Amino acid sequence: MRAKFVRESADVRRQALIDATAKCLAEKGVAATSVRAICAAAGVSSGLLTHYFEGVDALILATYRDVGQRVSQAMDAAIVAAGDDPQDRLRAFLQANFRAPVLDADLLATWIAFWSLIKSNADVAAAHAEIYAASRTQLEGLVAAAGPGFSPAQVRLKAIGLTALVDGLWLEYCLDPTSFSAAEAQQLVERAMGHALRDQ
């Protein structure tokens, strides 16, 4: 007796598989993210993965790009909501890391899985470089607007420092939320932003 199935459009199926992959990576880590686990989470048979993607590696890469895009969109939304003041916009970008949906242990778990693939998968490495470059370019634009008069070299270094602080706080909070609070992280970022805009 063969189970009935529902015919879905390609986009719906692809997205379902991507969502299932992110869920598996977050919940069980990269080791347990197998074709069967992904397809079970997506509610489809295992053969369908190969039908829509080259293989499990390609699906993971697509998931990386999808997750990266969702984070990027959350950042953009925060900037737009902040209004026109350049400092408010910079602040909104930085602080968005410490609110949903970015501040999420599952998102970190997914992200760590991607990092762990960079060494062994050139495509993932390329995607990572691309995503990070875009993020840093955006931050440099916000810093330059909020602190006019800085040279490009100064802007670049400030952006590097702010990115590192934000990423470090985000990483450590998600790994262990008991050691400090999101509010404390926001406070630290606010101070660092002040220093970055005040100093040379």
Place this chain on the structure above:
Amino acid sequence: MRAKFVRESADVRRQALIDATAKCLAEKGVAATSVRAICAAAGVSSGLLTHYFEGVDALILATYRDVGQRVSQAMDAAIVAAGDDPQDRLRAFLQANFRAPVLDADLLATWIAFWSLIKSNADVAAAHAEIYAASRTQLEGLVAAAGPGFSPAQVRLKAIGLTALVDGLWLEYCLDPTSFSAAEAQQLVERAMGHALRDQ
């Protein structure tokens, strides 16, 4: 025909297996760190792993503790070499992250592998919490000594901020050394240290 073998002490064998595990994690990621790969790297047969450890999970955990200890010792050595001045000691601790043997892409790859196991392995999670707590306690001691007059709450927050900045810079530099230099990272940390000691 069975191959000849050399009889080694338990400590030597354990360390060889731990080193081989770290090498596999760094070079090929957690997915390719199998019993056979580890034992091949260590130059022993696959049965030996079970002989000396409960299983591959226990070996990975032992590797985590070993790598953590090596980093911790490098930090301690840097502090001792810095002399008696509290600010120099704090600086030495922070800057040691941007020199060998800590600033090493292989070490990050190993570390990422550990992070990726935190979700699925409670023992790894416990080891991680322990290692990070020890590191942060040490940093709090250095901050308190370098900036007397700070309350424990102030010291704690400063230590959290400095740890996050250092970890973020370390992470991003190891993931992609082309985006900025180690000297720039050191400069950013030096500035942040100055702010931490100057402000309240």
Place this chain on the structure above:
DNA sequence: GGAACTGGATAGCCCATGGCTCTCATCAAC
């Protein structure tokens, strides 16, 4: 309206790999 067609979807097979165990060889201490 019905038959043939298209291609999404399934189940299951094949082979590779993985972790671990078991047997047996080897060596060093006594």
Place this chain on the structure above:
DNA sequence: GTTGATGAGAGCCATGGGCTATCCAGTTCC
């Protein structure tokens, strides 16, 4: 030499990824 721990290596069972034969819902064409 005896002995017992150390080590090698084959093998077992489970799981994984990819592939294929098959099936079926919706479309097309007469």
